[in-house]
Each structure stands twice: as C-alpha cells, then as structure tokens.
Amino acid sequence: MARYTLWEAVAPCWHDVLFRTGMPADPSPQQASPRGWAVRPDVVEAIARRAAGETVSALAADLGIDRRNLSGRLTTAVPALLAPWLHDVPAWRLGREQGHSLGELAELYEVPEHLIGVALDGWPDPSPSPEDVAAEVLQLWRDGADLDGIAAQIEVPPARLRRWAQEGSVRLTPARLRTSEIVERFGWSHHMAALYRDSGVLPAPDGGKPPWWWSTTIARLERGTFTHQCEECGARLASAKGVAIHRGRVHGPAV
Known part of the structure; x- marks a missing residue:
C-alpha cells in the first residue's frame, strides 16, 4: 500500500x-x-x-x-x-x-x-435535524437575525436552512417584507414609497440591510392607515391627498 x-x-x-x-x-x-x-x-x-x-x-x-x-x-x-x-x-x-x-x-x-x-x-458533522433547531431558529429569527447569521449560529449550511424554511420544516414567522414587496402589495409607485418613508407614514424598518418590516407591522398599517383606495387600479394609500398624488403620477391628469 x-x-x-x-x-x-x-x-x-x-x-x-x-x-x-x-x-x-x-x-x-x-x-x-x-x-x-x-x-x-x-x-x-x-x-x-x-x-x-x-x-x-x-x-x-x-x-x-x-x-x-x-x-x-x-x-x-x-x-x-x-x-x-x-x-x-x-x-x-x-x-x-x-x-x-x-x-x-x-x-x-x-x-x-x-x-x-x-x-x-476533521470535525464531526453534528447534522442537527430541523426538529433539533426549530425553536432556536424561530427565536433567532424573531430577534432579527438574518438567515445566514442563523445558519452560522446553528452550524448548518445556509442552503440547507433555506430548504428547511421552504419545506416548512422550520418556521420563520412572522414573515418579513422588503420595500419591493410592500410596493407591490399596496400598488404604490416607488416615489410614493419614498414619500411615505420620508414622512414617517411608513415607519422605520424593523431591521435588515436592505430594510425589511415584519408582516404584522404592515398588516396593522393596512387596517388602520392605508384605507384610501385608487378607483382606477385599487392602490391603497393613507389619505385622499395620497390618492391624488398617486393618480397624477401613475395614471396621468384627469381628463
């Protein structure tokens, strides 16, 4: 040999x-x-x-x-x-x-x-199961950690943790929404999203770079703040003035 x-x-x-x-x-x-x-x-x-x-x-x-x-x-x-x-x-x-x-x-x-x-x-691979780490993952997620940081903490590859999340083996609740998802959800232009960020109507992000908001944060705003609706496209806004700005920028001046 x-x-x-x-x-x-x-x-x-x-x-x-x-x-x-x-x-x-x-x-x-x-x-x-x-x-x-x-x-x-x-x-x-x-x-x-x-x-x-x-x-x-x-x-x-x-x-x-x-x-x-x-x-x-x-x-x-x-x-x-x-x-x-x-x-x-x-x-x-x-x-x-x-x-x-x-x-x-x-x-x-x-x-x-x-x-x-x-x-x-080399080092042995502990290979935790989703059940072994589900509670820790959920707590880290709710503490604001990102997926890569959570994966490092529980010592599994990030791709494996993402697969577990997609399969539902571990829970990542509440969901996190990026700016693009909020814009799509309410039918805003990016200009309107920037106006709402600058004026504080859309609160400071709950975390992240790029920023994200908890889905529960946005759900509360949806029920109590974004109650005005554009008749043409259904976009939901915070005021009649916001609807007017939106219609002027997105749909053009009224004929």
Missing part, C-alpha cells in the same frame, strides 16, 4: 492553517515537529468535546466564550496540539486503512485518540 504525504493524509480542512505555517506537503520529522505554542486548558477541553460531536455554539455557551472567537481558537489550536505528531499523520491514515482502530493507533503513538480522528477526518 502506497505511503501518503502529510497533505494527502490530513483532512483538507487543515490545509490552509498548515500552509500558513510554511509546512511542506511531505515534511521531514524535524520540519513536521515545530515547537508548538501553549493551548489554554479550556480550549484543549473544547477540542475533545467538539471531536465527540458537540457543536461550537453549545461549547461557547457552556465555556462562556464568544462563538466566533472559540471557532477561531479551535482551528489554530488543533495544529498546535498535533505538532509533535505531524510527521506521523500519514502513518495514521495508512494504519487505519490496514484495519487498525483509532484506539490502537493512539496507544502505539501515545497521542489522544480524538486528535487522530480530527487530524484524519
């Missing part, structure tokens, strides 16, 4: 961080065992728990560390802990393919078993 280089043996997720340290693809024992740097005990603990399948979010909450900060620490700490054994990583992959368990390799090379698994395979 062919021998592996370090780059072939190690999980691809570690390529960038090793490349930044100047590590060659097939290092000598001296090159592959650079002097590592101290890793905080709580991060060492987090690596072991993350390797066992816990999510970064859960670990960050439990350890009182910012999630993004912890994620970065894990990424840089693993190569530091692996430093004394980097030259052995190709042998680990070969040994596993020959039928040796991670436990056997850990005993032979005197290395924590979970480090071998992380070196060869």
Whole structure:
C-alpha cells in the first residue's frame, strides 16, 4: 500500500492553517515537529468535546466564550496540539486503512485518540435535524437575525436552512417584507414609497440591510392607515391627498 504525504493524509480542512505555517506537503520529522505554542486548558477541553460531536455554539455557551472567537481558537489550536505528531499523520491514515482502530493507533503513538480522528477526518458533522433547531431558529429569527447569521449560529449550511424554511420544516414567522414587496402589495409607485418613508407614514424598518418590516407591522398599517383606495387600479394609500398624488403620477391628469 502506497505511503501518503502529510497533505494527502490530513483532512483538507487543515490545509490552509498548515500552509500558513510554511509546512511542506511531505515534511521531514524535524520540519513536521515545530515547537508548538501553549493551548489554554479550556480550549484543549473544547477540542475533545467538539471531536465527540458537540457543536461550537453549545461549547461557547457552556465555556462562556464568544462563538466566533472559540471557532477561531479551535482551528489554530488543533495544529498546535498535533505538532509533535505531524510527521506521523500519514502513518495514521495508512494504519487505519490496514484495519487498525483509532484506539490502537493512539496507544502505539501515545497521542489522544480524538486528535487522530480530527487530524484524519476533521470535525464531526453534528447534522442537527430541523426538529433539533426549530425553536432556536424561530427565536433567532424573531430577534432579527438574518438567515445566514442563523445558519452560522446553528452550524448548518445556509442552503440547507433555506430548504428547511421552504419545506416548512422550520418556521420563520412572522414573515418579513422588503420595500419591493410592500410596493407591490399596496400598488404604490416607488416615489410614493419614498414619500411615505420620508414622512414617517411608513415607519422605520424593523431591521435588515436592505430594510425589511415584519408582516404584522404592515398588516396593522393596512387596517388602520392605508384605507384610501385608487378607483382606477385599487392602490391603497393613507389619505385622499395620497390618492391624488398617486393618480397624477401613475395614471396621468384627469381628463
């Protein structure tokens, strides 16, 4: 069975961080065992728990560390802990393919078993189900987080979260409406939408860049504010004056 280089043996997720340290693809024992740097005990603990399948979010909450900060620490700490054994990583992959368990390799090379698994395979994918994260997703949505931010928080790909939302596996309620959707809903021109924004008839957005409003916010305005209607197109506006402006700009002067 062919021998592996370090780059072939190690999980691809570690390529960038090793490349930044100047590590060659097939290092000598001296090159592959650079002097590592101290890793905080709580991060060492987090690596072991993350390797066992816990999510970064859960670990960050439990350890009182910012999630993004912890994620970065894990990424840089693993190569530091692996430093004394980097030259052995190709042998680990070969040994596993020959039928040796991670436990056997850990005993032979005197290395924590979970480090071998992380070196060869990267972090485990917790793969939460929609049911596992539905409550958290809904709370984050109602707190104003966008979909990409929610996906990062629950550690699933954004495309997967969007698919769950489209399928109804997770609820994103109330809905959020962009300016274009409000314009279409009420039959406004963009000029009228700008007038209503500037005058405060349309309140400040509930969040977002680009801005959005909760559907419940717009529903309240629809019932109590936009009660005047254009006879020609059905557009709903806040006043008779607004109808006149709308008709002049959209339908032209009355004949």
